[in-house]
Amino acid sequence: MNILVVGGTGATGQHLVEQLLDRGHRVKIIARTPKKLSETVQSHESAMIVTGSVLDM
Secondary structure: OEEEEEOOOOHHHHHHHHHHHHOOOEEEEEEOOHHHOOHHHHHOOOEEEEEOOHHHO
16 A cells, blocks of 8 residues: 655654555655655665655645
8 A cells, every 4th residue: 555654753753664565565754854764765676765754745
């Protein structure tokens, strides 16, 4: 499944992203500060990281 996570660098968002990736989902993450994401998430082949804010959309 393709899933969009807004706020993927927050405490809840990071946990959610990791769980979704572990379960085999493709995850697009919108983050103002992507460097806050774990190395595991940043390098995961099913994670697409978009730098920005939902307020910019």
